Amino acid sequence: MTDMKTDAAMSDAGGEPLRLAGLAPFGVGGRRRCFVHPDFPGRCVKVARADGTTMLQPKKSGWRPAWTQRVYDNNADELNELGKLRRMLGDETMARHFPRLYGMVATDLGPGLVMDLVRDADGRISQTLREQLSEGNELGKYREAYDEFGRFLLGHGIVTRDLLDHNLAVRRGEGGEFRFYLIDGFGDAAWFAPGRWIPAIDRRRIRKKITRGWARFERVAAEMADPEQAKAALRWKLGMLRHR
Template sequence: MPLAPDNQQTTCVNLDGLHPFAQGANRFCFYHPDDPDRCLKVIRPENIEARYHRQSPLKRVLGKARLNDNSQEWAAHQQPAIRQLLRAGQQAVVWSHLPHFYGSQPTSLGPANASELIRCADGSVAPTLESLLRKGQVPAELQAAIHRFESWLTETRILTRNLLPHNLVVTNRSGQPELFLVDGLGAPTIPQALAALPGWSNHYIARKIARFRLRMAWEQDQQGLSWEDFQGLR
């Protein structure tokens, strides 16, 4: 049984002339031209170079690999909590709030991470939680979905980085809203190493959830404040 990506794709996908449907600071996201239910995340190498050269000489010794979001995402899917669940036959639990991860896929723009493209029941691409929060009041069904996602984190002890609403999407494909974490999986090296200590991962996840709730409050009503200033008032 595969542990975390489902497989490694070997056929090179031609992305020349295609435009990403989304992009972050470090990656472009493309629709897979041959599979409407998959997306391809391609690194923006110029940004890795820029980040590397902005770092102190001491951090540069650690190399550029740790700045590659695709490598970090692959490693995040290998974390013990996910491996243990998959070994136990709990695939449905793992993928209940994570897109299926298919590993590395060669493309004309360089290696990409292939993963499930989360869509809504009508076939549209699932909106981000950020876009829904900024509409104002959060309906009860979305509040329930947020609670289920938080409970899933606590129960599975799957580690994430800071939970940002733009890295979560909301789909109604099961008949009710559900959150999926599409970016930000995994923890830095030291927190991941400490996860084996009794109770540590519970403490780490509780902190991430508390920060997530604060971030959601800011997204709903920024009061003209930056995120940094908003945190300082709490």
């Protein structure tokens, strides 16, 4: 059954919801829990945290209860933004620095957003930059990969949200080389214009995101180098893998 399952069948509202409840999430963010897709090891399913410990306040708007807003705020937004990216770049180009999108699926933990799971060449789930830094890796090791990622964003006119160390997965390739994947934070006023003329103002915005991102990483790296500060920073375990 699993082999034949298509994306269309997966999101079939009439089908059994995907079972995640008994599984351990491999990653937890401020808003969502991430599971390896039970049928596709190369994909992950993200569902809203339902433990009431969400670190972001859901927008207070409309009549919907807060928990449904939490679901929509993030996943629907990302569905939309990743969908835009795919239309503009195509799956193949997109997959160089972003997870490909497989749509929404019903799960026993609520609606789940399905996308590529970033894995190292050896098959282990890639760590975020934050996690790599927390293990004592020098930030300088990632400069080349980050520059390449920056050139990709600029070249395709991809405006992102702030580039955060816990939203960037660092994939380790065959030869130990790194590649950045943005795994969260694609939404927000993104303006995609691949292959087209990119207004100077957007270029400036993208450059700013890239520069500020690195400055932020430098602060995180300095924090991680101080054991007391690192302890505080890691308390929330954001962007840390639970298991690989």
